[in-house]
Amino acid sequence: MNKLQYINSLLILIVLWMPTYSWAKTKLFYLTLENNVFTPSELKIPAKEKVKLIIHNKDDKAEEFDSFDLNREKMLFPHKKAVIFIGPLLPGKYEYFGEYNPNSARGIIIVEVSNAN
Amino acid sequence: MCFRVLFIMIIIFSGHAFADGIVVDKVYHPYVLPDEQEFEWRLISRQTDDENLLAQRIAYGQSVSDNVMIEGYLIGEKTALEDFKLQAYEIEVRWMITEQGELWADWGMLFEVEKQHNSNDWEVTTGILFEKEFGRTSLTMNLFGVYESGESLQDEFEAEFRLKYRYRWLPQIQPAIELYTGEDYIGIGPAFMGIQRFNGQKQLKWELGFIAELSQTDKDHTLRFALEYEF
Incomplete structure (x- = not known):
């Protein structure tokens, strides 16, 4: 394999590697940060699903x-909405917090097999 | 898909790699946070039968948008024949292309321009940054194309590949395996990284790796260490 063929191989691999978009409908879940507190403090989401x-x-x-x-x-700018993609995750409890107010801004994502809402 | 691509990459690079110089450095993650600044120090000590090389980098970086970070480096080197001295300057741009977790894998790009301090030699690097989560483990891969040109360099294109497979055990201790390929070089070894958070956005990241060259019978070991203070 000469250098040109090698570079061609690299380009093919890069194309193979490039992002592939998922068209499946991703479920939406919502959190609110107000007075340095996340609500709901416990949010249930489905297991093995993004x-x-x-x-x-x-x-x-x-x-x-x-x-x-x-x-x-993820940075949460004031009076703005931020999007975070999570999962697919196994069932369990996943903690999170706000770096600037770690004592009050805390919560748990509960990943369940079914009945998530 | 991921492991198929990884397997192909390793096979190809193990037989046909071009890059020279120190291949072992850092495996880049494809993420940028807005409003972030950082100081970074990297140390690389390479020992072969013929030479000992010590390289250090200090850098300051700052994100300039939600998904772009610019970092400037001063690079110093010490060899068995020369004392430690400034060797080169570098400017680096990292671009987070996709939102973390949005797609099947996370993607970014890296652009670097490096100039030697005492000569009109230049190195331009373009790279693809990849990361994919598998439960509590993460696979990070970098593919770089490097173009060298200058008064004491032969114009040439080179390629490098870096890989890190990390287990996110504890924030402070995350063991990993790292693999590097370049010209006549295939190195692999254990590595550790960790993160200690302080107040607000302040945090200290550390990385340590010991990479042994596999394709030659001669001694060729590289120890790398990096500290990154983000604020």
Whole structure:
């Protein structure tokens, strides 16, 4: 394989690698941050399914959503909505918190096999 | 799909890699946070039968939008023959293309321009950054194309591939396996990374890896360490 063929192979692999969009309907779930408190503090979502979490920060200051369990970090700008994609996850409890107010801005995502709402 | 692509990549790069210099460095994640600043220090110590090389980088970076971060580096090196001195400067741009978790995998791109301090030699790098979650583990892969040109360099295109498979055990301790390929180089070894959070957005990230070269019988070990303070 010469260098040109090698580069061609790389390009083919890059195309194979490129993002593929999922057209399946992603379920929406909502959280609100107000007075440095997330509500609902416990949110149930379905297991083994990707969901879209929309967080509305109603406070005047920014907050940063952080969860090692969920492997997500997201800046929540004041009076704006942020989107976080979660999952697919196994059943269990996944904690998250706000980095600027970790004592009050806390919550749990409960992943259940069924009856999530 | 992912492991099929990974397998193909390893097969191809194990036989036909072009890059030279120090291949072991850092496996980049394809993520950028807005309003983030960071200081970074990297140390790489490579020992072979013929030479010992110590390279250090210090950097400052800042996100300039929701998905773009710019980082500037000063690179110093020490060899067995030369004392530690400034070797090069570099500017790097990282672009988070997809929202984390939105697609089957997360994607980003990296662009770097490096100039040697004492010569008119340039290196331009373009790379694809990939990360895919599998439960509590994450697979991160980087594919770089490097173009070198200058007064003491032969114009050439090179390619590098880096891989990290990480277990997110605890925030402070996340064991991993890292693999690097470049010209006549296939290195693999254990690595660890961790993160310690402080007040607000402040956090300290650390990475440590020990990479052994596999394709040659001669000694070729690289120890890498990195500290990143984000605020």
